[in-house]
Amino acid sequence: MEHNTLLQIAKDFGSPVYVYDAEKITFQYKRLTSAFGKVKQLKLNYAVKALSNISVLKLFNQLGSGLDTVSIQEVQLGLKAGFKPEQIIYTPNGVSLAEIEKAAKLGVQINIDNLSVLEQFGTKHPKTPVCIRINPHVMAGGNTNISVGHIDSKFGISIHQIPHLLRIVENTQMNINGIHMHTGSDILDIDVFLYASEILFDTAKNFKNLDFIDFGSGFKVPYKSGDIETNVEELGEKLSKRFNQFCKTYGKQLTLAFEPGKFLVSEAGYFLTSVNVVKQTTSTVFAQVDSGFNHLIRPMLYGSQHEIVNISNPDGRERFYSVVGYICETDTFANNRRISEINEDDILAFKNAGAYCYSMASNYNSRYRPAEVLWYNKKAHLIRKRETFDDILNNQVEIDL
Ligand SMILES: *Cc1c(COP(=O)(O)O)cnc(C)c1O
Numbered sequence: 005m006e007h008n009t010l011l012q013i014a015k016d017f018g019s020p021v022y023v024y025d026a027e028k029i030t031f032q033y034k035r036l037t038s039a040f041g042k043v044k045q046l047k048l049n050y051a052v053k054a055l056s057n058i059s060v061l062k063l064f065n066q067l068g069s070g071l072d073t074v075s076i077q078e079v080q081l082g083l084k085a086g087f088k089p090e091q092i093i094y095t096p097n098g099v100s101l102a103e104i105e106k107a108a109k110l111g112v113q114i115n116i117d118n119l120s121v122l123e124q125f126g127t128k129h130p131k132t133p134v135c136i137r138i139n140p141h142v143m144a145g146g147n148t149n150i151s152v153g154h155i156d157s158k159f160g161i162s163i164h165q166i167p168h169l170l171r172i173v174e175n176t177q178m179n180i181n182g183i184h185m186h187t188g189s190d191i192l193d194i195d196v197f198l199y200a201s202e203i204l205f206d207t208a209k210n211f212k213n214l215d216f217i218d219f220g221s222g223f224k225v226p227y228k229s230g231d232i233e234t235n236v237e238e239l240g241e242k243l244s245k246r247f248n249q250f251c252k253t254y255g256k257q258l259t260l261a262f263e264p265g266k267f268l269v270s271e272a273g274y275f276l277t278s279v280n281v282v283k284q285t286t287s288t289v290f291a292q293v294d295s296g297f298n299h300l301i302r303p304m305l306y307g308s309q310h311e312i313v314n315i316s317n318p319d320g321r322e323r324f325y326s327v328v329g330y331i332c333e334t335d336t337f338a339n340n341r342r343i344s345e346i347n348e349d350d351i352l353a354f355k356n357a358g359a360y361c362y363s364m365a366s367n368y369n370s371r372y373r374p375a376e377v378l379w380y381n382k383k384a385h386l387i388r389k390r391e392t393f394d395d396i397l398n399n400q401v402e403i404d405l
Contacts, residue, residue, distance in 0.1 A: 186220025273358025
């Protein structure tokens with residue numbers, strides 16, 4: 005987005021504020037759809053947890069997307085945003101049987117990732133179609149190595165447990181209509197991903213009534229220069245071909261499903277903060293902004309590097325800064341980063357702020373969570389108000405002491 009547009013939004017809506025560019029979200033959605041253009045039935049289920057604002061969900065509904073949800077609350081949000089239950093897949097991990105039954109009652113596609121719940125659910129509801137989440141134990145190791153890993157992962161049913169899984173399905177006569185994997189690791193090497201896909205195809209052969217195969221996500225987008233981006237066009241070309249071939253031998257046209265979060269929304273997002281203090285120390289220059297890990301925790305949690313642009317002075321002389329927040333705790337957004345000269349009250353824009361930023365925000369230090377703005381049809385729309393003091397007190401019970 006244009007710097008001037010962002011500056012105007014910071015002026016109109018205050019700082020800090022999240023801004024999402026609907027055009028970029030649409031572009032990414034269409035890019036992925038066309039990469040898999042040769043597949044007859046493709047379904048993209050946007051992963052709600054990346055950015056769960058209801059207006060963003062409505063945009064995805066308009067685009068024809070489905071939803072991938074990981075909690076009953078995300079299911080409810082999706083329904084509220086206008087999605088039909090059959091457009092929603094529910095892929096939780098470690099939730100109670102009761103919550104899964106609640107989701108099944110709402111009519112969404114259930115995805116089960118452990119044998120204990122599978123057996124219980126299958127015994128009680130043999131007619132409800134269920135997808136199974138497999139752990140293929142494949143991850144990228146080094147450049148082109150394929151290594152067997154993720155043995156410790158809490159996600160999915162291990163492929164080594166397929167015999168047990170099949171026995172449960174036979175005993176309960178339950179209806180398995182989908183096979184799924186989501187390893188959580190980035191797709192850096194397409195051959196590694198295709199290798200994992202083969203394991204999924206092998207597993208799929210065991211089930212006669214499948215409707216879809218879900219390949220999860222892992223699409224990587226660049227954050228800093230030099231980062232690899234998943235080549236979705238190459239992946240689309242190769243996987244589509246293999247998928248169509250599989251459908252032939254399987255004897256039925258299946259749906260190929262993906263559930264991207266980051267790929268669809270990361271680059272569409274900007275987090276705008278205002279510089280409170282420029283502080284020189286003996287070793288560095290700190291730029292302290294009106295935010296912290298209460299609003300954007302990825303750099304502290306994962307070591308993620310979000311590019312930071314001084315949109316108030318984009319053409320200034322570059323200097324080295326440590327960009328930090330105002331939380332009473334170490335909250336370093338960027339260390340020793342080259343940024344064009346920063347003055348107090350300048351607006352800094354954090355890039356790649358669409359995915360896992362607002363959705364992980366908290367009230368730590370009793371600060372308000374920021375406002376959210378959707379840039380749609382060349383206009384800024386407020387899609388979430390900044391919190392107020394009432395929100396901080398909400399649900400707190402003041403007792404008489
Ligand atoms: C988080 C999640 C995704 C989305 O992952 P991205 O890396 O954001 O694309 C997809 N599927 C499941 C089951 C998830 O938990």
